[in-house]
Amino acid sequence: MSRTRTTSTDVILDAAADLFATRPFHEVKLDDIAAKARVGKGTIYLYWKSKEEVYLAIIRRGFSAVLTSIDEDLAVHDGSCSEKLEAIVGALVDFAFAYPEVYRIMRSGTLTPEDPDLQAVRSELVKRIVSVLKAGQADGEFDDPCPALTAQYMLSFVRGALLYSPPGLTRPMLKRHILHVLTRGITRRGGR
């Protein structure tokens, strides 16, 4: 690094994320990304070797961020599993509100079905969730016949809520509601 890098790759990814969030993949031109990032088109190719790579980089960055945030939260809450679950839901929702583009992007066109790196981060995330669910199962807090499915639901919840959110949806509202459904379901609890 004798020569300090002047362009941060994040600048480019931010610009690209904006564009991919509003238009499908094939409608986003590299020239657009370059223009928005105020960078020459060639510069993009210094860091990634194709448009698709840029795209994947955005999603990977997003997932890694949630993962980190969840890990931090889990480190703090070392209490009951339901507390941990709450922390996870909180992290997912916070992330979704902070970076809605990532969700929009993922709607708008995945490519190359399987990018190993991306897949790895995603499954790491699922693993975290599943392990909390299983721990809860083991110590009798939870009763979930299939934690692997539940983990998938949790990711999908946020997605569904964000992409087609009822007007006026706030962050705490969503957190609370997801936890409500997830922990006790929608059945009305008996009399008492």
Next chain:
Amino acid sequence: MSRTRTTSTDVILDAAADLFATRPFHEVKLDDIAAKARVGKGTIYLYWKSKEEVYLAIIRRGFSAVLTSIDEDLAVHDGSCSEKLEAIVGALVDFAFAYPEVYRIMRSGTLTPEDPDLQAVRSELVKRIVSVLKAGQADGEFDDPCPALTAQYMLSFVRGALLYSPPGLTRPMLKRHILHVLTRGITRRGGR
């Protein structure tokens, strides 16, 4: 299947659905679709005016099918709301297993963010679900602070499970699990 037969648009949509399910939009060529459907490329333009229209037609067809199936189910089960809910989940899961391409397609690249027709069908579907949830709320069966959100979750459930399904997932297993989580949550029920 004489040559005279005017091509059924379903043949073309089926072929296209197969392709779109395995490859992202921009990698699917109209020539491929035509070849797979054993149809001339020009014929496709008889029915839709662009590749994108073909794509939208597939999704619209999918949504309409679920909608019809749900309406039929609801007509039969005129019992309690939880029975109706069960019917809805059943219809969603059945559909997902019958036409997994539609889910894969929707992952692999939505276009033109808002197609009014498509949006209309989707929101019709959501409306059905919400009305069952609200009815359940009214007659004291359910306790759901935000049915609109729950309806979104229900669509997402299936999606999440299907796209990243744990190996060995069967249809009844998924139905049962979704209902489990949805109606009673994952918390272990008290001693008794």
Next chain:
DNA sequence: TCGCCAATACTGACCAGTCAGTTTCGCCTC
């Protein structure tokens, strides 16, 4: 013979990716 449509040839716009050239900057020497 007519009408329908598969097959196929054609074309023009579009855009990802390249690369020769330009700028920037750290560092060395005097």
Next chain:
DNA sequence: GAGGCGAAACTGACTGGTCAGTATTGGCGA
């Protein structure tokens, strides 16, 4: 601290392949 060098960062006009969409043909069934 000025000046000069080399290397790395960056640029954007250009190119070549691709493919959506159109036009044409020819074969088959009625």
